[in-house]
Amino acid sequence: MLVQRLGAPSDFDPLLERVRDARVVMIGEATHGSHDYYRLREQLTRRLIAECGFSFVAVEGDWPDCDRVNRSVIGAPGGAADPRTALERFDRWPTWMWANAEVARFCRWLRAWNLDRPASARVGFHGLDVYSLWESMQAIFDYLGEEDPTSLEAAQEAYRCFEPYGKRIEEYGMASRFVSARCEEEVIRLLARTREHATSDGPDRFSAWQNAEVVAGAERYYRTMVGGGPESWNVRDTHMADTLDRLLDRYGDGARGVVWAHNTHVGDARATDMGADGMVNIGQLARERHGADAVALIGFGAYRGAVIAAPGWGSAAETMPVPPARPGSVEQRLHELLPERAVLVFDGPDEPDWATGTVDHRAIGVVYDPSFESWGNYVPTRLAQRYDGFVWCDETTPLHPLPAVSFPGELETWPSGV
Template identity: 25%
Template sequence: MTDDTTPTDDAPTDERTAPNGSTDEAWPRADESLRPLADRLAERVVRLDGTDPADLDDLAPLEDTLADARIVGLGEATHGTREFFQLKHRLIRFLVGRLDYRLVAMEANFAETLAIDEYVVHGRGDPRDALDGIRFWTWDTEAVLALLEWLREFNEGRPVEDRVRFYGIDAQFTGASAEALREFFAERDPALLDEHGEGLDVLVEERIDVDRESIDGDDDDGATGETNERLERAERTVDAMRTWFDDRDATDEAVALHRQHVRALAGALANKRGAQENDMRAAIDERDRAMAENLAWTLDHLPHDRAAVWAHDEHLQRTTRETRFGTAPSLGSRLAERYGEDYFAVGFDFADGEFQAIGPTEDSEGRELDAWSLGPPPEDAATRLFATVDESLWFLDFAAATADERLADYFDAERPVRSLGAIYDPDDEHGRLHDSYRLPASFDGLVFVAETSRARPIERD
């Protein structure tokens, strides 16, 4: 069953909560001290009727807001919220159907998502297998499957050049790109393969991830020994392949595709080099740099010049990322620098409810994927203002909000909102589970959901 319906009150749940969290009104959603501001904000939001992807009528007011955008970043405050995924499906349908977008880019690896592109463009393969193959449990859900099935339905019977394409832009894994390059060079240049076969083996088998237990604290220079030797061998191999492609015909489609595989590998290795040297700020920087470059390639390579980008809020914000390892440029800050006002970033926030993430087991001896919820947000969180608005599901254009002087004053400050990725740490509610933004500078728009539910993993035999 695909996830194209709204949640029901009797949906099964396996929720576990933080020590200071609860599903039973753990905090007063409506903060009456914020009521005057909330009422002013309510006058400027676009009320959304629900999360059903099939109904787009209530999104009509967004047509003028997004008409001039070339890239729309669709964020999320967690990697495991069903309503966020359904709403992003709705927004992608809107962008494709009303504004002629023909590219969806996702926070997933380039090579692994080529099977998804084959399915949505040509109907080849099984979308469940394709989602399983990208190695991101975050997207292996009924809601994302429903999006892929709709993209296939939309593309059916259209001229190939008018079909929506689907590409991953992340840079975390090396295996699939390396395997594709090994097959390519076996035909095009076996001598290069003979010289760098060991380096490609390292990349195919992904034997370059750092053993974090070998690093002794923040002052350690990183991993050494065999792991570092394998990384250096892989880097030499990628450099050799990059040099090979420098003199090749860019109009050759196979050359263009496999050159991009090399770029994707280079980005992944730069990310891993930062981790190897215990420089996580550099690793974060290189990952977002690679995502920006991969997105630029898809826009340059394809005839379509408008893209919807699916990723976390932290990646898509227009400003730099403030992490516990230091400040680093984000994917979104690079898109804002490159595309200016043609980039429109949409953040997400929520008040209550559940989401899925990797968190501690009941005995705290390990970690597992489970359902969780958060307790009250910080006292100065924008989430408290959003929760006081009488509407429970809405879109806000920050340009419209800040036209009001009192709202502009409120948002002209760093304010926390909900924010966590794949990992849930119940001992860090107001640290890694919230991020502070000067919201109108970081996002052009925001979607707020009062009550959320866990994303539903795809059931398999």
């Protein structure tokens, strides 16, 4: 294991050397509300783009919202002149995950970087997630109305099937336990029509296809969610992995992608108790599909600090304390061993016991209660198998959300909102 003190972006050199030849680099976060994770992830991503030629950034966010950001950062016709304007339109709770000053800073840099390059060489910004059923449906209507009115019928049939459940789409999940209530056939027809048109070139056609894939994924997600267990989680992460693969294909030969998501999605599930529970994630799926040498997984962690999170699902975000990590945890051990900030690169069989044995590793979602630290918020982990590299911050500070008005969105996911 190599350990490098972090102070400047150049201190990422050992990690960059480890991951520079990867086709996919996934960069995690231990919370969705820590400034330090977002800022360090930005620094590393800038270097991957500028020095290694990565093609796009794909995040744990909704496709339609991120598509507006993408149009801004690549300078597409009709795109916002300032990416912050697009980020401020995020209205699905928790808005602060992406509508924050840290992401705005990165996207402004990315736009400036792109506008100095030909359109074919510009770096995109895309959403991987599955939640935006209604927004994706509307985007399909808008596209078909302009480009293919004859296919509107398939979209309208799918819409009519979901319409009785309104915005509370989880009610569809409950109703779908009865076969007559399912919308699978309508969604399959919609997906088939948009796939046919997506075989032609053009970003709008690809986006319409991806929105249809979101509708199909959302239908499966809500139908499986009511049954409990790992299946809905697996539907969601498989959808994100499939979206990543479509983006790699879309960007063409030699395309390379950076993924931003929570540690729980990025770190290989097989190195945690998630694997024993039958759960997969995008880190595991990418390693299986592309090979471990083509995929680099980077985790984050901290000993204590403060975080932006909410006390309950749909509640207003607050600045909350993150108490010192649980005794015996990865975080407590690294607090004893490492400087205030450091990067670890796992590079061989002779790793220390705390990196190869099963040790608790903290995971904070958008819903957080610091009083649960004594028994919750930790995932048993074999760190050197879960990640290829790890970024350490002894103490973190809160994220800086942009002003936003949000609605609650979907039901809670396991673990709490990651």
